[in-house]
Amino acid sequence: MTFFSLNRCISYKLLLCLYLPAGVLLLTVLLASVHMDIPLAMFTRDPADITHTSPFLGVVSNICILLWCASAAICFFSFFVLRKTGANSAAIFFLFSGLLTSMLMLDDLFLLHERIFPEYLHWRQRYIYLSYVSIVLVYLTAFRHIIFKNNFLLLALALGFFFLSVAVDCMATKMETLVLDYHLFEDGFKLFGLASWLGYFGEKSLYMMFRPDG
Structure with a gap:
């Protein structure tokens, strides 16, 4: 199966369902970061990494x-x-x-x-x-x-x-x-x-x- 035939097998509705929520989430996080003056990393990074505490947090x-x-x-x-x-x-x-x-x-x-x-x-x-x-x-x-x-x-x-x-x-x-x-x-x-x-x-x-x- 070539790349193009494989590409036709992928439903555009499926791609929309997969990537639209992820995109909306990132956009919402970006807007919240700007509006609330909170560093973007606070929304995206792991809490244990941010607080420099145990990974078992x-x-x-x-x-x-x-x-x-x-x-x-x-x-x-x-x-x-x-x-x-x-x-x-x-x-x-x-x-x-x-x-x-x-x-x-x-x-x-x-x-x-x-x-x-x-x-x-x-x-x-x-x-x-x-x-x-x-x-x-x-x-x-x-x-x-x-x-x-x-x-x-x-x-x-x-x-x-x-x-x-x-x-x-x-x-x-x-x-x-x-x-x-x-x-x-x-x-x-x-x-x-x-x-x-x-x-x-x-x-x-x-x-x-x-x-x-x-």
Whole structure:
């Protein structure tokens, strides 16, 4: 296959989907750097490199983001595959699961409920948590016929671990004087929750690929 024939095999729509978001991101970063008078390197370089600290800076947090991302990727991939097979209800389930996972991933990645919303929008954390809980409850209610039709233990464990992580976060001020390194519990519960979340959607995806009515 020559270069030109290979080039014709590449969809221009695919290239647009791949490179347009990347270009928009770089342009946004450039504009933010100029407008906020922040060095461009602060947006693009690795935090450990910028702060000249250990390369293991935030390693557990970074792994958590990877688990969020992997879960979202599984959900969106399953959505496209199941939509092609005509399993619409299953496809919609994975679409909204992917959107929910992406929302939580962005919150975790950019510290939305911890820094951005409270400091820049002046939203109280209790209301942010309440909003997220409401969204999760609506999601569980809307797709209960799919979620509870077969094994949902991993999802229940994931939600339980997330609840414990949030509980530790809410009691952080008190726990700091009672428990040394309480972050181990807060972030540890989140890590176990994400492992369960990824396991649930990975298993659910495999199950519904072969039994889209399940």
